Amino acid sequence: MGIGRLVIKEILHRRINFFSGLVSIILSIAVLIGVLFTLAMLDQQTARVLAEKEKETVARMEALQDDYRKIMKLLGFNLLIIPQNQKLADYFEEGQVREYMPAYYAERLADARLVTIQHILPSLQERIYWPEKNRTIILIGASGEIAAADARLREPMLAAVPRDHAVIGYELARSLRLKPQDSITLLGHTFTVQNCNEERGSKDDISIWIDLQQAQQLLKRPEQINAILALKCHCHGNDIDQVRRDIAAILPGVRVIEQTSKVLTRAEARDRAKEEAAAALAAEIANKKRLRSELERFSSLLTPLVFLVSAIWLALLFFVNVRDRRSEVGLLRACGASDRKVMSLFLIKGLIMGLLGALLGYLLGAVIAVMRNPDSRLIDVVNIPLLGLALITAIILSLIASWIPAFYAARQDPALILREE
Template sequence: MDVRDLVGEAVAGMLARPVRSALTTLGTVLGITTLVVTLGVAATAGNQIVGRFDELVATAITVEVPETEHVPLVEWDAIDRLTRLRGVVSAAALAEGKDGANLPVRSNDLVDPARVTTQSLSVLAASTGLPEALRGRMVRGRFYDAGHVRRGDRVAVIGDQAARLLGVTRLDPAPAIFINGHAYTVIGVLGDLRRERNLGSAVIVPPTAGRRFGLRQVSRVLVNTDLGAAALITRQAPAALSPGNGDMLQVVAPPSPTRARDQAQEDVNALFLILGLVSLLVGAVGIANVTLVTVMERVAEIGLRRSLGAARRHIAAQFLLESTLIGLTGGVIGASVGVVAVVAVSAAKQWTPLLDARLAIAAPVAGALVGLLAGLYPAMRAARMEPADALR
């Protein structure tokens, strides 16, 4: 039996019962489709996550400044040197500490025993570039500027959550709040924060006013960079903020976006890969079962072939090739459906589909391998039949 005869007999065996062959192929189709969709969607989603990760996180740097007894490590005007670095989009210095935590703040000077008018809020001092550094916006009013800082004006900006707690809804009457008994005019409400969202419930005052609450030294510096400049600014920021003492500052750099992408793909793969393997296993069992039934139905044919001189290897090869062709057909159909599904999901989510071409090529091979392994036992059973027993 040459190769052409072998292929012809295998194809004829498949087409002799097309409905049964189609249903048998369905298990492999589902398994291969699940694998292709899982790996394709995981790669596409991971790439999308990296894009968002770069935008929101990979450009954010925080510099922690330890407190010293005498001369501060970072002066408030050091932010000007930092913002001159190429790649820095915005930066702001913060003075926080236990002295400014949970201070009593109220929005009027009346003491009403019937209602709670005093709130315990955090008070912090910040440089004028804080809204941009927090990636927020002024919901109402404005942020204080260099003139307020230079004159030592007693003004304050409150977060949007703090405004709700204090009942500050309008700024045109120049409302005042009392921080630990000291009056400050509210000139703005800061909200929609994408960094440090906990500052939405804080009261922010200029550095000159923060000294009254023990907020004299810069404790943190928030920096936003251009995409791809974070690593460079991480090395340069300490020297720009504190020349000669940069090694004492701790820079919290963003994690690698590649690591985030890989982790996202691993999570998605681990979740759905098992489903694809189970589907392939079901498909393999189906192929093995149908091939075994086919062998039992074709006992007379096997006995006749053996009587006419067919060797055991010819009979085994015929049924192995038939089961392999079923698996290969399921792999081709499953790979095609999987690719279309990945593109459809990406289009629905407005993502850029990302699919490894090697996966589309390997999927049919995996289907053929499943069919080959599933047909081993039925083929061996057919090959072991004796001609006389089969004909009888």
């Protein structure tokens, strides 16, 4: 008969004592493993949610990017090129450019054949007093479009105003009752009304468009312009800085102003969507981290407490066991058993209790944790590192709890026991 057989027979004989201790270990390990499983699953869940959300965001951004490219291709965006010495504050306040630059700038820009610019419209415009009609108007001299880089992309933009003809803004046409083919006199020169514009709700409504050269003569600004409108500019993304740099390299002493377009609005919306998605993702991460932190804090209090109570309970049970087995200990000592042998009776029992408790506690904790998590599968119960941790923890717990009672048993005076029993 080996000591293992004796211990097992004793366990079966004093079942209540053993199972009380076993339940205590099972619960301790179940709490530990349940908490660790839950934390691990929370981490997995967080990682999965984040991955999904990141995937969604990337897909959405790609869709927006694609959309943006298409719209960009169709619409482009608008740039206004004006002399650099024009004060922007004055421009935005008056809506008028008061400085001038050479008219050949438009041709130079066209000759540069920038693929990013489709339409080049030089203009000379001034707010003037129209003495013949006693009112203030904006006179705009426009030459029509200058040939730009890529002919394939080009489409009709603005027709040039023929010499001696004028295009009349809505408000002027309405108030002066002008219609196409009417004649008007402007600064002593006669023009035929070519067209009257629809209402635009802007300064265009009080503007008159004439041929650029005629405008230069009337305004006494020969070979000068004060703005080049670059329409439907194309560039990748919304990176217009490159366009600005390109223009600055060709036309020294100009300033490039970006005019808000649908494309930019869309691009900004896309950026905002990206920022919102990132913010939502960050909020999700923060929420998961907070949950994890709360669970960690709770378990860092609960788990040691459970283990402490369990260790005390186990030690008490082992002391009761030692007391119940005084006669056995006395007999074994009388038969020549060493201290080590007597201690091993209790420590082996503790070891068995720890092993069983670890396995059952692991199963209980893991199954409960997996069942509580709808995303988990039963196979997730198998986690070798956690099983190892459960085994080590349970064995340490049971050996610590049984060590002192076992030592006490080994140090009992056999003479006292045998005389009393």
